[in-house]
Amino acid sequence: MGPLPVPRLARRPQPGRRTDRRGARRRAPPGPSAPRGWPDHPRGVPPRHRPEPAARRRRARPQHPLGARPRRRGPRALHRARPPPRDLLRSRSRARPANVRRKARVRRRSPWWPGGRTARGARSRHRAAQSEIRRGHQARGPPGERARARGLRGAPVRTRRARRAGAVIDRARLERRIAELSRVGGRGTSVTRLGLSAEEQSARDLVGSWLAGRGATIRRDPAGNLFARIGGEGGAVLVGSHIDSVPDGGRFDGALGVLCAVEAVETLLEARADLRRPIEVVAWADEEGARFGVGLFGSAAVFGRLAPGVAERRDRQGISVADALRALGERGDPALARRGAKDFTAYLELHIEQGPRLERAGLALGVVAAIVGIYHARVTMSGQADHAGATVMTSRADALVAASEVVLAVERIARARPDTVGTVGEIAVRPGAKNVVPGECVFSLDLRTSRDLDPYVHEVLASVERIAHARNVGASIDELARVPVTTLDPKLRDALRRGARSVGVEAPELTSGAGHDAQNPALAGVPTGMLFVRSTGGSHKPSEFASLDDAALGAQALANTLREIAG
Ligand SMILES: [Zn+2]
Known part of the structure; x- marks a missing residue:
């Protein structure tokens, strides 16, 4: 969501001057690359050897805005006053000195700069690394992750920007985590992460590890749901979705809702948003019901809406729900997961639309008015x-x-x-x-x-x-x-529409043809709201797709709504 790095223009070479890697200039010996004059050229000097325009030259020695003499600075400060060494950031330019090219090449090959193939990626990593170095840390790993591993808040560049602009989600982090989660039980764009399976548990561990680093209390309940609570006593705002999939499903159904909830909460924490209510991020277990035939399993257990005898249902291998829960280390009785509706002041869920309406309307987000009866x-x-x-x-x-x-x-x-x-x-x-x-x-x-x-x-x-x-x-x-048919809370629908408007989307109201975990809290009396993100390529198959742009808009709208109702 943050502004993209603006492509920088290559500095024009100047006659008789060379630039060293710190931006300081020194006289170069006269030679063929630095001609003194071109008498037969109509303007004396061919364009590529013309001196810099006057405005550009002045930038090197900034004038004091009030016209007074600049304050005296030491040698270091003088270096800083000059333009930064942009040559370092250009990956393919032939204009920069060979030693600088070599250095950039080494950096791109380094295992600590994964995927560092594009100039833009190299630039942003370079900036983050420079901030790390300024703070006295040697850049030895991906900057944001190392900072987080030390218990510090996110990458400094990101945090400063977030403070200025309110609470802006970290688009790169969201992208990275979409890929990371899709690898759990995934192959290419296909994901098989059945309910109450080892793959679903690995996904839970991964999501839990992201929020444990933020000081959340992580808990798995007797039905296999993951809760990460931030904040003190009182009714929590619950936000999340499910992390299981159908066999040979896609990367976004359910997973995107959990990823955006984590991103929204981390963003609010980084921005030090004033949150009066606790927040719980939830990753529901076995929403799809692909394994035992019981959909919305985890949320039904928490809100006391499980059908009788569910624990004894078996999958095709003859493993019962109770056995699968015991294999996870639980007692085998999902009903123990029940919590009161009073534990929660609201439930918010983001989910891909799973239909073509937003795509046809050319809109990234929609607000769910009702969910069909199933x-x-x-x-x-x-x-x-x-x-x-x-x-x-x-x-x-x-x-x-x-x-x-x-x-x-x-x-x-x-x-x-x-x-x-x-x-x-x-x-x-x-x-x-x-x-x-x-x-x-x-x-x-x-x-x-x-x-x-x-x-x-x-x-x-x-x-x-x-x-x-x-x-x-x-x-x-x-x-x-x-x-039964579930109508979602009118006030939360309004809040989600405001959240969508805050990212520039006039979200229409839709009825969901798919069932969702949101039905269980809503039917138990918890005010519930749902946000749809446009998806293409169908659903419940490897081609299902939500673009990073749309996912980022959804995460930002969710963060803004969460801030409104938990703040
Ligand atoms: Zn789903």
Whole structure:
């Protein structure tokens, strides 16, 4: 977010002068590179050997603004009064002396300057390193990280700027951490970090380590959620999202909300913002439900909204939720994670939009007005497995044919309702052989609407029973989640719109078609607000993408909103 370094013009070489690396000038011996005169040139001297313009020369010896004589300075101060040695910062210029080029080359190759390939990157690192050196530290590592490792606040250049401008997020740090977190369970742009897995735990450790360095109290609860608390007693402002992913998912769903929450909080701490309320950054466990089939798991546990028997649900390897929690070192009972709604004064979540509306509108941010109601279930249709050749068509109880009819019914019912979708995304057939009539079919139901959820669910379930009866198969329905349509807090929506406006975005209000952890605090009575960041390339797949520009706008808007409600 900070101003980008302005590209500097190369200093024009002057006749008869050379510049040493500290900016001091000395006479050069006359030679072919320093011609005295060019009589046959119309203006006496070809352009590249013309003397510096008068204004440029004057800058080397600044005039006192009131016209008085400048104060006497020692030799060091005189050096400082001259322009800085810009030649050091130019990576490709051939105009600078060979010793300086060599030095810059060594610096770019050094392992402590990772990725130092571009002139701009080299420049900003150089400036940060110069500040470190001025403070009496020898630059031996990436400047911000070393300062943080010593328990100091962020890189000095950044901090000074932040103090001047209010609280400006560190865009480079955000970029670095997006990459760092995506490497946990990631390969390229694909991320697989399933709920309650070792990868999810590594991600939690990483996020915790960022805030532990800021003096936060880090805690993992019995459901595997990570909390990092800053500040004293009282109801906290909770801010965060989830860090698990679907199999072969992307880098931004959930993760960006945690990264922006960490960035916003660090920015406020660096700016020494006056915060009256404590802040807790949260990384929810297993939001996607990709492993055990229970979405919004961590937040549901904290706000007492877990479906009964969740701890005994098993993944495809037969590992139960309780086993997975025990493997993390917890007691295996996610209900122990419950906290009262009174513990929190507000909940804020930033998330990628997962839809095309912001992209189509050409806007980076949107404010969520409501989140759709969601119903998740697993349906088992039980028929009779039999020989595919010997069993006549009139005496079959084919579970897959019955399930297929349900799939079509879901489509028909959803299409007939406004703002409603319905999906069967998983299906398994047993015994699963080409010459056997399917005896059992298990499939998922995912029903969503921004209208009234219950009548929709009722209509679908009634059709399941009707089809099962007509097809002479059994049907059992295992309800995994039922979350009603959630309207978010009007005051927090206004605050988030102001936050977006503060970064120059007139954020529209949207309804979220995806379910979010934000539903659980909102339904438990905690005032809740959600900010969407534009994303492209779809969602729940490696191509999902939020640009750094948009992510930085989101983090800044979140920081400004957080400052307003926690300050
Ligand atoms: Zn998500």
